[in-house]
Every structure is written in C-alpha cells, then in structure tokens.
Amino acid sequence: xxxxxTVKHASALTGIPADTLRMWxxxxxxxxxxxxxxxxxxxxxxxxxxxxxxxxxxxAGWSARRAAEQVASGTTLGPLGDEPEEPAAKxxxxxxxxxxxxxxxxxxxxxxxxxxxxxTDFETFADEWLMPALxxxxxxxxxxxxxxxxxxxxxxxxxxxxxxxxDAVPPHAGAPRVLVGLARGSRHELGVLAFSVALAxxxxxxxxxxxxxxxxxxxVAATTQRPAAVVIGVPAAEDVPAVRDTxxxxxxxxxxxxxxxxxxxxxxxxxxxLLGHSLGAAATSLAGRLTADPA
Amino acid sequence: xxxxxTVKHASALTGIPADTLRMWxxxxxxxxxxxxxxxxxxxxxxxxxxxxxxxxxxxAGWSARRAAEQVASGTTLGPLGDEPEEPAAKxxxxxxxxxxxxxxxxxxxxxxxxxxxxxTDFETFADEWLMPALxxxxxxxxxxxxxxxxxxxxxxxxxxxxxxxxDAVPPHAGAPRVLVGLARGSRHELGVLAFSVALAxxxxxxxxxxxxxxxxxxxVAATTQRPAAVVIGVPAAEDVPAVRDTxxxxxxxxxxxxxxxxxxxxxxxxxxxLLGHSLGAAATSLAGRLTADPA
DNA sequence: CGAAGCTTGTCCACTCTTTGTCGAAGGTCT
DNA sequence: AGACCTTCGACAAAGAGTGGACAAGCTTCG
Numbered sequence: 001x002x003x004x005x006t007v008k009h010a011s012a013l014t015g016i017p018a019d020t021l022r023m024w025x026x027x028x029x030x031x032x033x034x035x036x037x038x039x040x041x042x043x044x045x046x047x048x049x050x051x052x053x054x055x056x057x058x059x060a061g062w063s064a065r066r067a068a069e070q071v072a073s074g075t076t077l078g079p080l081g082d083e084p085e086e087p088a089a090k091x092x093x094x095x096x097x098x099x100x101x102x103x104x105x106x107x108x109x110x111x112x113x114x115x116x117x118x119x120t121d122f123e124t125f126a127d128e129w130l131m132p133a134l135x136x137x138x139x140x141x142x143x144x145x146x147x148x149x150x151x152x153x154x155x156x157x158x159x160x161x162x163x164x165x166x167d168a169v170p171p172h173a174g175a176p177r178v179l180v181g182l183a184r185g186s187r188h189e190l191g192v193l194a195f196s197v198a199l200a201x202x203x204x205x206x207x208x209x210x211x212x213x214x215x216x217x218x219x220v221a222a223t224t225q226r227p228a229a230v231v232i233g234v235p236a237a238e239d240v241p242a243v244r245d246t247x248x249x250x251x252x253x254x255x256x257x258x259x260x261x262x263x264x265x266x267x268x269x270x271x272x273x274l275l276g277h278s279l280g281a282a283a284t285s286l287a288g289r290l291t292a293d294p295a
Numbered sequence: 296x297x298x299x300x301t302v303k304h305a306s307a308l309t310g311i312p313a314d315t316l317r318m319w320x321x322x323x324x325x326x327x328x329x330x331x332x333x334x335x336x337x338x339x340x341x342x343x344x345x346x347x348x349x350x351x352x353x354x355a356g357w358s359a360r361r362a363a364e365q366v367a368s369g370t371t372l373g374p375l376g377d378e379p380e381e382p383a384a385k386x387x388x389x390x391x392x393x394x395x396x397x398x399x400x401x402x403x404x405x406x407x408x409x410x411x412x413x414x415t416d417f418e419t420f421a422d423e424w425l426m427p428a429l430x431x432x433x434x435x436x437x438x439x440x441x442x443x444x445x446x447x448x449x450x451x452x453x454x455x456x457x458x459x460x461x462d463a464v465p466p467h468a469g470a471p472r473v474l475v476g477l478a479r480g481s482r483h484e485l486g487v488l489a490f491s492v493a494l495a496x497x498x499x500x501x502x503x504x505x506x507x508x509x510x511x512x513x514x515v516a517a518t519t520q521r522p523a524a525v526v527i528g529v530p531a532a533e534d535v536p537a538v539r540d541t542x543x544x545x546x547x548x549x550x551x552x553x554x555x556x557x558x559x560x561x562x563x564x565x566x567x568x569l570l571g572h573s574l575g576a577a578a579t580s581l582a583g584r585l586t587a588d589p590a
Numbered sequence: 591c592g593a594a595g596c597t598t599g600t601c602c603a604c605t606c607t608t609t610g611t612c613g614a615a616g617g618t619c620t
Numbered sequence: 621a622g623a624c625c626t627t628c629g630a631c632a633a634a635g636a637g638t639g640g641a642c643a644a645g646c647t648t649c650g
Contacts, residue, residue: 006624006625007624007625007626008624008625017610017611018625019610019611019612020609020610020611022626022627023609023610023611026627027608027609036618036619037618038617038618038619038625038626039617039618039625039626039627040618040619040624040625040626041625041626049469050469053469056466057466061303061304061307062304062465063301063608063609063635064608064609064610065331065608065609066299066301070465070467071469104472104474104502104504104516104520105500106466106495106500106501106502106503107466107500110462110466147512147515147516147519148508148509148511148512148515149474149476149504149508149512149513149515149516149520150516152476152504152505152507152508152512153502153503153504153505155505156503156504156505159458159505160458160459160461160462161462163454163455163458163459164455164458164459164462166455167405167455167456167459168310177399179399179444181444181447187482187507200401205400205401205402206401207399207401207448208401208448208451209399209444209447209448209451210447210448210450210451210454212447212482213443213444213447214443216443217442217443217444217447218444220442220443220444221399221442221444221445224442225399225444301635301636302635302636302637303635303636312599312600313636314599314600314601315598315599315600317636317637317638318598318599318600321638321639322597322598331607332607333606333607333608333636333637334606334607334636334637335607335608335635335636335637336636336637358597358598358646359597359598359599360597360598
C-alpha cells in the first residue's frame with residue numbers, strides 16, 4: 001500500500017486545506033516531508049499522524065503555535081491509524097452519552113459535555129438533557145447495549161462535570177442549610193448531585209454527603225448540623241427499603257425536620273414529602289420555601 | 296509536563312473572565328506569566344493554581360486585594376526579589392481533612408482544599424499531603440472520631456477537587472492509552488483518581504473508569520480499547536480477592552498486556568506489577584516507559 | 591444622614607499579533 | 621499542453637495587549 005502522499009492526498013486524508021498544510025510547515029515546522037527530485041512534498045504516515053494530532057488540538061481551541069509545540073514535544077510515535085472524526089452538529093442529542101461509551105476517549109467526552117453544558121442554563125440542561133440522557137444510558141445498559149466499562153467511564157465524566165458545577169457555585173453566607181445525599185446501599189449519585197447543583201444555584205448552603213450513608217449517620221448529621229431540610233434521592237427500586245428506614249429514623253429523632261425525596265422511585269417510599277420529577281422547579285421551589293420562612 | 300496556556304485557556308480552566316485575569320495581574324501582581332515573542336501571556340500550572348486559589352478566596356467573601364496577598368504569601372514569589380519569607384505555621388497540616396469533618400461547611404471545605412492545592416505542583420501535593428491526610432482521615436474514621444456523614448462530605452469535596460484537576464489536563468493527541476480504575480466491590484476512588492491526574496499530567500491518555508468494575512468488563516475494555524497498560528487500585532485489604540480475579544482474567548485474555556497495581560495493599564495480590572507508594576514517581580516512570588517503547 | 595473616596599469588575603477604543611487564504615510567477619509531471 | 625506543485629508576498633479576520641473610563645458596592649469622614 002502507498003506510504004507516501006502528495007499534498008492533495010494529504011489534504012484529503014487530514015481534512016486540512018493544502019495551503020494551510022504548507023503554512024504549518026513553513027511557520028511551525030510541525031512536519032518536514034521529504035521531497036521528490038522535482039521538489040514535491042511527499043508525506044509519510046508519521047507526518048499524517050502528526051498533522052491529524054495538530055488538527056485535533058486546533059479544533060479543540062488551541063492556538064496553532066501551541067498545538068505545534070505540543071505535537072512536536074509530545075511523543076507522537078504511536079502506531080495509530082485512527083482518526084478523530086468531527087462530531088456532527090446536533091441540537092438535542094439524547095443518545096450522546098450512549099455513543100460516548102463506545103469509544104473511551106477522554107478528550108471527546110470532556111469536549112462533548114462542555115458543549116452540551118454550555119448551551120443553556122444549568123436547570124434546563126439538567127431537566128431537558130441530562131436526566132433524559134442518563135435514562136437512555138441506563139436503558140441501553142440494561143439491554144446490554146453498552147459495556148460496563150463504557151458506562152463507568154461516561155458516568156465518571158458526567159460526575160466530574162457536575163462536581164465542577166457544584167464547586168463553581170459561589171457560597172451563600174447565612175443561607176439555610178440542606179443535607180443532600182443517598183441512603184445506605186444507594187450508589188447512583190448523578191441525579192442527587194445534579195439536584196445539589198441546582199439547589200446551590202438557588203441560594204442554598206448545600207451539604208452534599210454523597211451515596212451510601214446509613215440511617216444512623218443521617219440522624220447524627222441532622223442532629224448536629226441542624227439543617228433546615230434533608231433531601232434523599234431514590235434512584236432505584238432497590239433503594240426504597242433503605243430510604244424508608246432512613247426517613248423513619250429521622251422522623252423519630254427529629255419529628256419537625258423537613259424530609260424530602262427525589263429521584264425516579266420517590267413515590268414508592270410512602271413517607272416524606274415528594275419533590276417531583278422536575279429538578280430545576282423542585283430546587284427553586286424548595287429554596288423559596290426555606291428562605292421565605294426562616295423559622 | 297510544564298504546559299503553557301493562553302489567556303483563553305487560563306480563563307476556561309479557572310472560570311475567571313480574561314479581563315479580570317489581566318486586571319488581577321495589573322493591580323495585584325498575583326501572577327506574572329511569561330510572554331511569547333509577540334507579547335502574549337503564557338500561564339503555567341503554578342499560575343493556574345494561584346489563580347484558582349485566589350478565585351476561591353474571592354468567592355468565599357475575601358476582598359480581591361486580601362486574597363491576592365494571601366495567595367502571594369503562601370507560595371514562593373518567582374520574578375522579583377524575595378519577600379520577607381514567612382513559612383506560615385500551616386505549612387503541612389495533615390489533620391486538616393479530619394477537622395473539616397466537624398463542621399460541614401461547603402465554602403470552607405472548597406477554600407481550604409484550593410489553598411493546599413495551590414501551594415505546590417500536583418505530584419508533591421498528592422504524595423506529601425493528600426495521601427497522608429487521607430490516611431489520617433481513615434484512621435480517625437476507624438477510631439470513630441469522625442462522623443460517617445462528615446467523612447462522606449469531605450471525601451466528596453476531595454473527589455470534586457481531583458475531578459476538576461483531571462478535567463483540567465489538556466488532551467494529548469496520539470499518546471498511549473491507559474485504563475485506570477478499581478476492581479469489583481472496590482469503592483474508594485480517591486487514590487486511583489489522584490493517580491489518574493498524575494498520569495494524565497505526565498502525558499498519558501487516561502481512561503478513568505471509576506470503581507466497582509467487574510473482571511469481565513475489564514477484559515472487554517482491555518480487548519476493545521487496546522490500551523498500552525492497565526492500572527488497578529487496591530485501596531483496602533478486602534479488595535485483594537477481586538483484584539486477583541481481575542488480574543487473572545486479564546492475564547488469560549491478553550497475556551501480553553501490562554497490568555500494574557497501586558494502592559495500600561498492592562503487595563498482597565501476588566500478581567501483576569507493583570507501582571510502589573510514591574504516586575508522582577510511579578506516574579512519571581510509567582509514562583516514560585510507555586512513551587519510550589510504543590510497542 | 592449624605593457626600594466623598596476607595597475598590598473592583600466590566601467595557602471600550604485603539605494597536606499589535608496571529609493565522610488562514612489568495613494570487614502571481616514559475617517549475618514539474620504525465 | 622494541461623494539471624499539479626512551489627515559493628513568496630499580501631491581506632483580512634480573529635484574537636490579544638494596553639490604558640482609560642465607568643458603574644456598583646462598600647468604607648470613611650464631615
């Protein structure tokens with residue numbers, strides 16, 4: 001098979017205009033193709049690889065000079081034949097998470113999430129894209145259509161994105177405090193984490209305690225911290241008994257404490273107050289109740 | 296490696312508008328980025344760390360001037376004559392995490408972590424502060440000195456900080472790919488997440504799959520993704536059997552695959568290659584091996 | 591209490607740098 | 621001969637630098 005390519009061929013392979021190809025060589029020396037006797041450039045596979053790498057970096061927002069330095073300093077010796085393809089411009093792609101499980105590429109994952117995330121405010125993003133997309137991902141996972149590793153990889157990426165959003169909320173001194181987390185055994189944090197972000201953005205001092213918190217610890221935290229309310233997620237049917245235990249323990253220890261439930265199976269607990277299934281609306285409504293009535 | 300970032304990148308990484316970035320430099324001299332030939336600012340990792348620390352302080356209610364002084368006094372000043380050096384008493388407070396469990400204050404948690412984080416480069420931070428501090432936290436937890444909710448709360452905060460650090464590493468196109476995660480049943484992600492950050496900073500394309508990944512899924516991922524190596528954390532003694540199963544499954548499916556173990560109980564697995572207990576050294580050494588030998 | 595003053599983030603105008611693209615003049619390949 | 625390539629200069633749009641201006645918030649003083 002041919003191992004050398006002319007400019008036109010290289011341009012077609014990389015998707016970079018031939019003019020730009022020559023300019024990158026002249027200005028940054030990112031490649032140095034050998035020449036034919038007549039002076040024509042002859043690119044080999046390594047050159048194509050470096051050019052695709054540089055193209056990807058530039059597409060990710062790097063300046064051409066930095067990208068060239070990165071490609072030149074970074075070891076680009078890998079025997080890679082894969083080519084990062086352009087993500088099609090889409091407006092409402094709920095299967096994006098499912099697709100991202102196939103090719104475990106951290107850069108693409110981060111970039112795709114950033115794009116979706118930046119399209120609108122957080123509450124709309126969470127209600128109209130994130131939760132439906134996570135539902136699709138869960139369904140595909142149950143059908144065995146995505147690998148467990150892929151699901152873990154994408155979930156970890158979404159977790160990172162939500163965590164960054166939570167840390168990015170400026171703190172509200174003196175705001176009512178709300179404890180948010182999952183009951184013992186519950187480990188699907190994504191929904192309750194997204195709700196924490198929305199609640200913090202609504203002006204609440206959120207104490208996010210994560211998943212798998214036993215009933216006793218809920219009681220201890222609710223007693224020592226004196227939160228204005230407690231939010232427990234019910235992401236799965238098998239979490240219902242543990243949530244029921246937790247709500248009962250909290251009710252007996254602090255009967256006046258406001259205990260709210262969220263998540264897909266909140267109705268099956270038959271205790272506590274329900275937040276409903278609109279994350280943004282629930283967060284603003286709860287924040288309104290707590291700040292209006294500081295009793 | 297010492298990556299440099301343009302204003303746009305620095306702004307994206309820190310969440311601070313580019314205008315404010317320049318203003319903080321002009322008014323308070325909190326950073327002094329080197330310039331390109333054309334005069335463009337080039338921020339390094341230390342500058343990004345100082346800016347995030349200052350951002351956190353300002354977000355916590357500090358005035359910009361005080362925050363800048365705090366950040367400047369906490370680290371060594373580079374460009375100009377050395378200030379009257381005050382080695383603050385808080386130089387290596389390993390019990391900080393334990394104290395933070397008492398009062399579940401999200402703002403204090405974030406600010407404290409940012410301050411410690413900004414004191415040095417990530418590898419030193421991880422080896423000399425984070426891992427020892429997590430060990431102290433675990434010991435205090437076993438002695439019953441910290442509440443479970445407090446431990447969860449602080450762990451979630453550290454998780455967020457590490458996640459942000461992982462997402463902040465620029466992608467290395469064409470770099471060797473390494474799968475990093477925990478075996479089935481393992482759920483203590485903090486150590487393996489910190490290692491992922493160090494490995495990504497060393498130029499590796501890290502695929503972080505998180506915790507609780509069954510052996511079959513490890514095999515599927517290692518087969519379809521063809522990583523150059525696989526890193527499995529062994530954070531607790533009870534994780535040893537699951538790790539052993541995973542290593543055995545990987546060895547039978549892909550005998551030539553490089554499988555490495557990290558974490559406190561790596562020695563007890565009696566299989567795979569050991570990474571040792573210096574996180575930074577292990578990351579750079581592994582990255583060196585993989586980039587030098589692309590086979 | 592109001593006015594003056596300081597702080598701080600944002601905006602604007604203007605200049606310089608970077609970068610992709612184009613055209614002209616001429617050489618190479620089939 | 622015609623299609624393709626090379627070098628070089630020029631150029632416009634985007635991005636980034638500088639310094640000044642300004643409004644909102646807070647402090648201080650009369």
